[in-house]
Amino acid sequence: KAGVTQTPRYLIKTRGQQVTLSCSPISGHRSVSWYQQTPGQGLQFLFEYFSETQRNKGNFPGRFSGRQFSNSRSEMNVSTLELGDSALYLCASSLGLEAATEAFFGQGTRLTVV
Amino acid sequence: SQKIEQNSEALNIQEGKTATLTCNYTNYSPAYLQWYRQDPGRGPVFLLLIRENEKEKRKERLKVTFDTTLKQSLFHITASQPADSATYLCVAVGGYGQNFVFGPGTRLSVLP
Numbered sequence: 001k002a003g004v005t006q007t008p009r010y011l012i013k014t015r016g017q018q019v020t021l022s023c024s025p026i027s028g029h030r031s032v033s034w035y036q037q038t039p040g041q042g043l044q045f046l047f048e049y050f051s052e053t054q055r056n057k058g059n060f061p062g063r064f065s066g067r068q069f070s071n072s073r074s075e076m077n078v079s080t081l082e083l084g085d086s087a088l089y090l091c092a093s094s095l096g097l098e099a100a101t102e103a104f105f106g107q108g109t110r111l112t113v114v
Numbered sequence: 115s116q117k118i119e120q121n122s123e124a125l126n127i128q129e130g131k132t133a134t135l136t137c138n139y140t141n142y143s144p145a146y147l148q149w150y151r152q153d154p155g156r157g158p159v160f161l162l163l164i165r166e167n168e169k170e171k172r173k174e175r176l177k178v179t180f181d182t183t184l185k186q187s188l189f190h191i192t193a194s195q196p197a198d199s200a201t202y203l204c205v206a207v208g209g210y211g212q213n214f215v216f217g218p219g220t221r222l223s224v225l226p
Contacts, residue, residue, distance in 0.1 A: 004157075033214065035214075035216075042216055042217070042218045042219060043158075043203065043216035044216070045214055045215065045216075090157050090158075092157070092158075092214075102148065102160035102163060103148075103158075103160065103214070104160070105150075105157030105158050105159070106157050107155075107156060107157055108156075108157055
């Protein structure tokens with residue numbers, strides 16, 4: 001079966017702009033989580049969506065937002081970009097029916113803010 | 115705040131030996147722990163999961179233990195191979211939902 005697909009793979013934006021990243025989960029998976037990965041901070045949890053509802057949220061400012069559609073595809077939006085937002089953004093999908101399920105990660109979107 | 119620590123940023127071992135990676139957690143009582151492997155430029159890949167009421171899990175050359183008294187998990191790779199070289203991430207998950215807390219990772223290098 002097809003894996004988790006993230007688009008675009010690479011993105012360059014200017015400070016102050018906004019960006020939208022997309023994630024298509026594995027068919028049948030209802031949970032989509034987003035993570036930010038940087039060399040200094042490692043992988044940090046942004047938020048999780050399950051059946052179009054935000055179920056968990058990490059400690060990121062309100063500039064980071066997301067949503068999930070009825071087909072479980074998810075988008076993440078970052079507004080008023082800052083240089084520190086440069087990172088690899090990873091999306092993971094899972095069945096989400098209980099906590100003890102493995103997550104399948106996409107290849108990530110590499111965002112560079114200049 | 116919840117914190118996951120992995121004892122080594124980098125670990126070098128000789129091919130054929132057993133690699134042991136350590137994960138410690140504080141201010142947290144995870145319901146289970148997961149271990150992932152991440153290669154450069156790629157997303158993490160799931161390896162093993164162990165629940166708080168399990169002491170040990172095995173999968174081929176991999177073994178993971180979970181000690182809730184020590185608040186620690188050990189991840190072992192036996193008969194290590196150069197292809198095992200990667201960054202290994204410990205992840206703690208508590209409660210319902212997919213709120214994962216990742217450790218910083220240990221970069222393992224298996225030398226031929």
